[in-house]
Amino acid sequence: MDDIASAMDAFRHFTEPRDGVGNNPFRLACSFDPPLGQAEIKSAWPSSSIPDELVRAWSTSGSSVLFEDVDYGQWGLKLLSPQDAARRTLQESTQRPAVYRGDDVVIGEFLGDQDLVVFAPSEVGCRRVLVALPTDGRSDWYAVAGSLAEFLDRYLHELGDKYWEDAGQAWSSRL
Numbered sequence: 001m002d003d004i005a006s007a008m009d010a011f012r013h014f015t016e017p018r019d020g021v022g023n024n025p026f027r028l029a030c031s032f033d034p035p036l037g038q039a040e041i042k043s044a045w046p047s048s049s050i051p052d053e054l055v056r057a058w059s060t061s062g063s064s065v066l067f068e069d070v071d072y073g074q075w076g077l078k079l080l081s082p083q084d085a086a087r088r089t090l091q092e093s094t095q096r097p098a099v100y101r102g103d104d105v106v107i108g109e110f111l112g113d114q115d116l117v118v119f120a121p122s123e124v125g126c127r128r129v130l131v132a133l134p135t136d137g138r139s140d141w142y143a144v145a146g147s148l149a150e151f152l153d154r155y156l157h158e159l160g161d162k163y164w165e166d167a168g169q170a171w172s173s174r175l
Helices: 004-014 038-044 052-060 082-095 148-157 163-173
Strands: 028-032 064-069 077-079 105-110 116-119 129-132 142-145
Touching: 004 028, 004 052, 004 064, 004 148, 038 052, 038 082, 052 082, 052 105, 052 148, 064 148, 082 105, 129 148, 142 148, 142 163
Parallel strands: none
Antiparallel strands: 028 064, 064 077, 077 105, 105 116, 116 129, 129 142
């Protein structure tokens, strides 16, 4: 799926808390902020060029929480607003300049842990969307998708499960 709006809209089927979503024991739901206009998006990034994929995402929902554990808050993915993404990107790139590149954008935070979703325009192939681990070097970050729409589509298909961790375990068990 290449269309970010379609990928985001598919999550709207989960706006009411549900038990038994996938293998998850928690009651999960998705929530969405209103879409943002070009001026609001650009105001968060006044000195930077914003990748078109991110503009399309924020034009669909200013921020959202996908498959949130509504009872305990220990599961789910928060897709950050442009302002929060700019702040978090600056924070991470300042704290860890050796692993973050100048065009990286931190676009998401996982609830209940410290992993981050990073949109990485300078990467190629399936490394354009990465899951950054808090202490690991960039080469150890999970390559999760070649586009934001692909990542969202796969995350939906897996009902919020961290599919990249399962793939890593399967791969490492073959060594």
